[in-house]
């Protein structure tokens with residue numbers, strides 16, 4: 001049965017009907033009550049296979065048996081503290097993150113955009129200290145996504161997100177991903193940092209080449225600028241490596257992370273090398289809610305599960321299996337045009353809009369995320385298994401077959417001289 005909606009069921013609610021959440025997100029027509037593992041359950045108890053995992057936050061799935069007791073126990077002891085006081089979970093998590101990344105210092109914040117802001121402020125301040133205020137420009141990539149606050153929005157390389165909010169930060173120089181000549185041309189003494197998502201997620205699952213990252217490193221050094229990686233989406237195991245930049249072997253000066261690191265609680269961070277440890281002086285930056293004991297204890301447990309349960313290996317294996325299955329769809333079904341990605345960050349590009357298909361998938365008990373209008377972005381929990389991939393592929397195969405047949409029928413009904 002062709003029940004793929006022809007139009008998005010986009011929210012047209014208003015406060016007059018008792019709806020008070022601003023209609024900013026195009027919400028799907030479902031409300032969830034509980035979650036367990038890779039499944040979510042709606043208010044009628046119906047199960048949905050979750051390949052979105054809260055946009056990459058719920059990496060251990062829902063209600064993970066090692067995270068839930070920590071939530072309970074730590075909530076009964078200490079949830080939040082001001083950063084004016086120490087607690088052992090926050091300091092231990094900072095130590096662990098530095099061991100993991102080879103960085104020397106950490107600043108905790110709450111969400112990705114806040115951590116990007118902090119990294120940008122640090123780059124400005126380091127440049128100010130060394131060269132004065134004229135060294136203020138950022139080089140960023142077209143197609144990138146860095147967040148929604150003014151600084152991170154200003155360096156987000158997608159006009160549609162910046163439209164209506166001008167003026168943003170001055171002198172942001174956007175360059176094409178993997179265009180080495182373009183990157184060289186954008187550099188000057190005014191640049192304080194080059195900001196790169198080594199694997200662009202929201203932008204459509206596009207990777208930077210090792211050569212490009214190596215050139216960015218060289219140019220940053222030559223121009224006394226910082227190289228900042230935004231690994232909020234592609235880091236912390238998502239690609240099957242701890243960090244996406246590892247395959248290129250080109251290290252940043254500042255690494256920004258977020259999403260899964262608080263076990264579901266809002267937690268993000270930027271990490272810096274030893275040379276940058278003292279750039280911020282006392283009280284030059286801050287975050288009331290960043291790095292509380294509960295979030296950091298959950299973060300420690302997240303890392304411990306990653307290591308103790310061989311999670312990187314699992315991500316590689318399940319990610320490769322998912323990729324193979326998606327590639328098979330592209331061979332068979334004309335509307336499925338390309339597969340890109342690594343580990344459990346995969347994209348399936350289509351020749352048609354994704355939202356109606358995602359709504360049809362929802363009706364079949366499968367949660368999918370659409371980015372850039374026509375790409376399914378797979379960000380499943382790391383605990384996904386092959387049987388779940390099979391379940392998802394069966395549904396995708398059915399929906400993409402219907403859509404491919406509809407496309408074919410449409411094309412054959414067009415008179416030949418109009419093709």
Ligand SMILES: Cc1ncc(COP(=O)(O)O)c(C=O)c1O
Pocket residue numbers: 055111112113114116145146147148197201202230231232233234258259
């Ligand atoms: C690469 C990247 N940077 C920054 C952000 C912004 O993070 P947040 O939505 O937590 O502010 C995101 C969110 O998806 C992201 O993927």
